Amino acid sequence: MPERQQEQREVVVIGAGVAGIYQIKRLVDLGVDAIVLEADDDLGGTWYRNRYPGARFDSESYTYGYSFSQELLDEWHWKERFSPQPENMRYLHYVADKFDLRRHMRFNARVAAMHWDERARRWQLELDSGERLSARFVISCIGALSIPTPPRYDGVDDFQGQAFHTYWWPKEPVALEGRRVGVIGTGATGIQVIAEIANKVGELYVFQRRPNWSTPLNNAPISEAEMAEIRARYDEIFANCADSPGGFEHVPDRRGFWNLTHEERVAFWDELYRQPGFAILQANFIEIFADEAANRELSEYIAGRIRERVHDPEIAEKLIPKDHGFGTQRLPLETRYFEAYNRDNVHLVDLSETPIERVTRTGIQTSEDHIELDLIVFATGFNAITGAFDQIDVRGTDGRALADKWRDGPSTWCGLLTHGFPNLIMVAGPQSVSGSTNYPRAIEAGVDWVTDLVAHAMDQGLTRIEADADAERAWVEEVKRAHERILLRRSQGWFTGYNSNVEGHEAGKVRYVAYFGPAPKYRARIQAAAAEGYPQLHLD
Numbered sequence: 001m002p003e004r005q006q007e008q009r010e011v012v013v014i015g016a017g018v019a020g021i022y023q024i025k026r027l028v029d030l031g032v033d034a035i036v037l038e039a040d041d042d043l044g045g046t047w048y049r050n051r052y053p054g055a056r057f058d059s060e061s062y063t064y065g066y067s068f069s070q071e072l073l074d075e076w077h078w079k080e081r082f083s084p085q086p087e088n089m090r091y092l093h094y095v096a097d098k099f100d101l102r103r104h105m106r107f108n109a110r111v112a113a114m115h116w117d118e119r120a121r122r123w124q125l126e127l128d129s130g131e132r133l134s135a136r137f138v139i140s141c142i143g144a145l146s147i148p149t150p151p152r153y154d155g156v157d158d159f160q161g162q163a164f165h166t167y168w169w170p171k172e173p174v175a176l177e178g179r180r181v182g183v184i185g186t187g188a189t190g191i192q193v194i195a196e197i198a199n200k201v202g203e204l205y206v207f208q209r210r211p212n213w214s215t216p217l218n219n220a221p222i223s224e225a226e227m228a229e230i231r232a233r234y235d236e237i238f239a240n241c242a243d244s245p246g247g248f249e250h251v252p253d254r255r256g257f258w259n260l261t262h263e264e265r266v267a268f269w270d271e272l273y274r275q276p277g278f279a280i281l282q283a284n285f286i287e288i289f290a291d292e293a294a295n296r297e298l299s300e301y302i303a304g305r306i307r308e309r310v311h312d313p314e315i316a317e318k319l320i321p322k323d324h325g326f327g328t329q330r331l332p333l334e335t336r337y338f339e340a341y342n343r344d345n346v347h348l349v350d351l352s353e354t355p356i357e358r359v360t361r362t363g364i365q366t367s368e369d370h371i372e373l374d375l376i377v378f379a380t381g382f383n384a385i386t387g388a389f390d391q392i393d394v395r396g397t398d399g400r401a402l403a404d405k406w407r408d409g410p411s412t413w414c415g416l417l418t419h420g421f422p423n424l425i426m427v428a429g430p431q432s433v434s435g436s437t438n439y440p441r442a443i444e445a446g447v448d449w450v451t452d453l454v455a456h457a458m459d460q461g462l463t464r465i466e467a468d469a470d471a472e473r474a475w476v477e478e479v480k481r482a483h484e485r486i487l488l489r490r491s492q493g494w495f496t497g498y499n500s501n502v503e504g505h506e507a508g509k510v511r512y513v514a515y516f517g518p519a520p521k522y523r524a525r526i527q528a529a530a531a532e533g534y535p536q537l538h539l540d
């Protein structure tokens with residue numbers, strides 16, 4: 001189609017999730033001609049899709065919500081400390097309606113390809129409908145966990161019962177009562193689902209390949225009075241989050257692990273175990289992340305808690321990770337998860353002993369048993385962080401494919417831009433702090449930075465922005481250094497780019513997908529870059 005007939009935009013934002021909603025708000029306020037293209041038929045991203053039973057925040061609700069509008073902060077009442085998925089969707093709709101953002105969003109608009117046109121200095125985008133449009137700048141808000149990865153077992157398509165990935169949990173109610181349900185996967189998602197449905201199904205079979213550490217979420221309702229206190233404290237809450245390494249209110253303990261006695265440490269952990277959310281990780285001694293002996297002692301403490309909660313000692317041992325220390329993979333938080341295994345209708349199938357051989361028409365065949373099932377839930381994770389980029393045929397200067405550039409792992413400048421792909425600006429991109437910290441706090445900082453860059457471009461009449469190759473190399477080295485400093489480097493999870501269901505992402509191949517340095521340090525770095533006139537970028 002000739003260019004003059006195409007829809008032309010100054011900015012296209014891809015994705016109407018938590019990041020895209022705030023990004024379009026900022027662009028509209030700036031008076032920029034911008035539109036959001038959303039593949040799905042509604043806004044909400046991760047919260048629209050992940051409607052499986054038990055899905056809820058594991059960040060404190062009032063640290064998850066947007067901070068940009070005092071009115072919004074004053075109006076919204078978070079009903080629970082860790083708000084559930086339906087309420088989260090109500091919130092995101094409320095925000096979109098309040099700021100009249102929906103009219104800047106186009107749904108069922110999946111971007112299939114975007115090719116850089118060096119002559120025009122514009123991105124040419126094509127939707128899967130075949131529709132084309134062009135944009136000066138593309139801002140990706142496509143989600144770190146938006147490409148679900150079902151397992152690659154033989155026979156998956158033969159199963160005659162109901163089967164789906166948790167990300168695709170149907171909108172219609174799913175019958176659970178009296179049914180034989182299998183859940184494959186025990187990450188944060190599997191742990192939430194299992195705990196929630198254990199007492200609602202007939203029989204529940206948990207297919208566990210490797211156990212994860214998990215600690216209590218300690219959720220609670222938020223009364224009107226408590227919400228009033230939270231509202232009065234919002235400035236302080238967001239300042240605390242901004243100051244902390246993980247973007248939470250929980251502050252690391254710096255008394256020194258080895259300065260205390262074992263008994264003092266245990267007393268401290270008893271207290272943390274009762275605290276909400278990620279306190280057990282974020283408010284713990286900083287040594288637990290890098291000092292093997294410190295991490296081992298804490299892991300043994302948490303293992304003791306699991307042994308206390310699970311009645312059958314053999315089952316308890318199977319639920320305790322032996323291949324990685326506590327907090328060295330993304331920590332799932334739970335509500336009576338371990339107690340589920342005390343129920344007669346819940347059966348743990350340890351795939352390390354009896355691997356799945358295939359899915360059959362009526363169930364799952366392991367090396368030992370055939371388990372008859374009515375419903376199989378795949379809680380098997382995502383092609384994380386770079387997966388959503390790989391779905392789009394992104395071609396940069398000289399027609400180079402982004403998927404090729406990132407084949408062995410992403411390479412970016414601060415997760416915001418990548419050399420060879422001018423005017424593609426990423427919110428919560430690979431090698432930013434987003435994945436490794438309280439997500440929305442990092443998103444807001446990212447959107448603010450990106451918006452300032454767009455404003456700068458408008459102001460200066462810039463039409464081309466590209467990351468400098470050397471600056472990018474230096475950032476990747478920094479990302480690797482931060483990764484090497486912590487015990488997480490030896491673990492196997494999406495934080496280290498592992499996914500057994502994606503070719504090239506299997507165990508043993510580290511992909512440096514996230515920055516594990518402290519969020520304040522990261523933010524200071526990108527803010528300094530802006531203040532200095534973006535020396536790491538070529539602006540033209």
Ligand code: NAP
Pocket residue numbers: 056057058059145151152153184185186187188189190192207208209210330351379380381382492493494500501
């Ligand atoms: P995940 O952490 O990647 O866990 C996937 C699980 O599936 C692992 O236990 C994995 O076992 C297992 N698995 C994968 N393929 C398998 C196969 N072929 N056979 C058997 N088991 C298989 O994915 P997730 O649980 O969906 O969580 C992803 C992320 O989403 C979380 O880390 C978190 O950041 C986010 N999340 C957040 C919340 C929240 O509370 N806000 C809730 C859910 C998820 P192996 O380890 O052996 O591969």
